[in-house]
Amino acid sequence: MSRDAEGRSVVDVTLADSVAEYSKYSGWPELKESFMAGKVRAAYLLAPMVMDLVESGVNAKIVSLGHRSGAVIMVRTDSPVKTIKDLRGRRIAIPSRFAVDHLFVRRMLKPEGMTVRDVELVEMAPPDMPAALYAKHVDAYATGEPFDAVAEVAGYARVLYMTRDKWPNYVCCVLTVHQELIDRERPLVQQIVNHVMSAGAWLETAQANRDLAADIAAGPGVFNQRVEILKHVLTNPRDRVTYADLRLIRSEMDELMEASLEAGIIRQRIPYERYVDESFQRSARPVEIHVQR
Numbered sequence: 001m002s003r004d005a006e007g008r009s010v011v012d013v014t015l016a017d018s019v020a021e022y023s024k025y026s027g028w029p030e031l032k033e034s035f036m037a038g039k040v041r042a043a044y045l046l047a048p049m050v051m052d053l054v055e056s057g058v059n060a061k062i063v064s065l066g067h068r069s070g071a072v073i074m075v076r077t078d079s080p081v082k083t084i085k086d087l088r089g090r091r092i093a094i095p096s097r098f099a100v101d102h103l104f105v106r107r108m109l110k111p112e113g114m115t116v117r118d119v120e121l122v123e124m125a126p127p128d129m130p131a132a133l134y135a136k137h138v139d140a141y142a143t144g145e146p147f148d149a150v151a152e153v154a155g156y157a158r159v160l161y162m163t164r165d166k167w168p169n170y171v172c173c174v175l176t177v178h179q180e181l182i183d184r185e186r187p188l189v190q191q192i193v194n195h196v197m198s199a200g201a202w203l204e205t206a207q208a209n210r211d212l213a214a215d216i217a218a219g220p221g222v223f224n225q226r227v228e229i230l231k232h233v234l235t236n237p238r239d240r241v242t243y244a245d246l247r248l249i250r251s252e253m254d255e256l257m258e259a260s261l262e263a264g265i266i267r268q269r270i271p272y273e274r275y276v277d278e279s280f281q282r283s284a285r286p287v288e289i290h291v292q293r
Contacts, residue, residue, distance in 0.1 A: 024221060027125040028096045035060075035176070042177040042192065047253070048260040049098035050176050054275040055266055059179040061277035064193050065248060066173035067200075069164040070233075070241035071101045072148035073108070074157045075140045076133060081160065084108045090139035093124040093132060100172040101142040103259045104163060133157055144172060145233045145241055146225055153229050164239055169252050182277065193280040194287045200243035202289040210234040212291055248278055 023040065025031040032049060034040045036058060044066045045053075053060060073092075075081045081090070094102045106116060124132060129141040130151040140160065141147075151157030163170040175196060182189055202209050214230035217223050223230065233240055250272055260266045 022221075026127055028098065035178075038178065041181045042175065042189070044173045045176045046096065046098045047100060047171060047174045047256055048103070048263075048265045049096070050174060050275055051257060051260060051266045051270055052098060055268065055270055060176050060275070061179060061182065062174040062176050062248060062253075062275060063189060063277050063280045064175040064196050065171055065246040066175060066196075068242045068245060069162070069167075069170050069239065070144050071104055071142065071163045071170065071172060072145070072240075073105065073140055073142045073160040074129075074133065074148050074151055075160050076136070077156055077158050079139065079158075081140065083112075084161070085112050085114070087140055088114065088118050089120075091120045091122055091137070093122050093129050093138045093141035093143070095126050095143050096123055097121075097263075098265055099143075100170065100256070101144065102265075103256070103263060104161075104167060104170070105142050106263055107167060107259070108161060130154070130157070146223055146229050149229050149232045149236075150225065153226075153232050162240065164237070169249075169255070171252055171256065174248075190280055190283060191287075194284050195289075197246050197281065197284050198287045199289055200246045201286070204242065204244040207235070207238075216291065247281055248276055250276075 023034075025034070028046060028049065031040070031043060031045065032053070035043050035045065036053065047062070050060065050062055073084075075087075081087055092105060094105065096102065102121070105119075105121070109115060109118065122138065124138075124141070126143040126147040129138070129143055129147055132138045133141055133151055134154075134156050148157075148159070152159065175193070177189055177192075203213055211231060211234075214227050214234055218225050218227040218230050253272060253276060257266070257269060261269065
């Protein structure tokens with residue numbers, strides 16, 4: 001592990017005969033800009049963000065999911081809020097207007113006859129959300145793990161809703177690559193997808209694998225969190241986040257696009273094949289996961 005010129009953690013990971021360099025980003029705007037500029041050729045991005053980028057002329061494709069479920073709406077332990085209706089007029093932090101967490105909030109409001117005009121949405125980097133809730137700068141936040149568990153394990157916040165309970169086919173982070181990388185280094189992209197899908201299956205094979213993954217991901221190059229927080233995410237409940245099925249499914253992406261259109265995140269429907277490439281998941285082959293600390 002090393003540091004790049006901007007102080008970000010960088011990890012060199014060998015995939016067969018190729019070397020991929022991984023950089024950690026704490027906020028979606030910075031990652032989006034780096035991807036658009038070509039500084040990052042493959043990234044886990046928010047699915048609606050990819051739709052917007054492609055609509056704007058960026059030639060890129062989603063090649064795999066990153067996980068399923070894993071988003072939570074959190075409120076303070078001492079908050080009077082019991083349901084989404086109780087958040088009327090209150091401040092809710094979301095990672096980005098492109099975040100599926102944003103769409104999750106909208107989805108929960110709709111059955112109650114509410115819209116985002118009935119609450120105050122504020123965009124905030126996920127690592128900042130637990131402290132903002134603790135300081136009562138926001139009344140709730142909606143984001144992905146492990147930043148929900150950070151506040152829950154600390155004891156000052158509780159779960160209001162989990163996507164696992166309210167949106168069973170929820171997808172958010174997607175592995176996205178520039179078309180130029182596909183055209184020039186297709187075998188490398190296939191290797192990455194092979195490893196991603198195999199790692200997902202490995203995570204679901206045994207709790208010991210999840211515990212080991214938590215030990216590794218807790219480090220400064222990844223989440224920089226206490227390991228018990230990540231283990232809490234992977235066990236309370238066990239399907240709080242799942243990784244076994246990382247397939248791209250057209251009906252799920254179509255549903256996400258309709259929600260993004262309704263939210264005004266994108267302006268028009270985009271043909272599925274224009275922003276998704278299923279060929280890598282169809283050609284995926286299992287690889288053995290070697291874990292190195």
